Amino acid sequence: MCNDQIIITNALNTQKHLTSLYNTAAGECCHNPLRSAMMELLRDEHEIQNDIFTGMSSRGWYPVQQATNQAVNQAIQELNGQN
Numbered sequence: 001m002c003n004d005q006i007i008i009t010n011a012l013n014t015q016k017h018l019t020s021l022y023n024t025a026a027g028e029c030c031h032n033p034l035r036s037a038m039m040e041l042l043r044d045e046h047e048i049q050n051d052i053f054t055g056m057s058s059r060g061w062y063p064v065q066q067a068t069n070q071a072v073n074q075a076i077q078e079l080n081g082q083n
Helices: 003-027 032-058 069-079
Strands: none
16 A cells, blocks of 8 residues: 555545544534534535545545446335335
């Protein structure tokens, strides 16, 4: 693993941790303006996480397998409780 890959992997892991923390904080806020601010931060952190993931994937550092349409539809049905 090259230095750039190690650095960007650490960045992705940090973003995953941050989104988890912001998610918990937003879910436990009882003050609506603070909750809204946490939700905005959570959305921003998810966008950063996606940018990092996309960069890693494009370099072949985070390979993903494409799901078939059948697998996607099955997952949707399961999540909707229709299976």
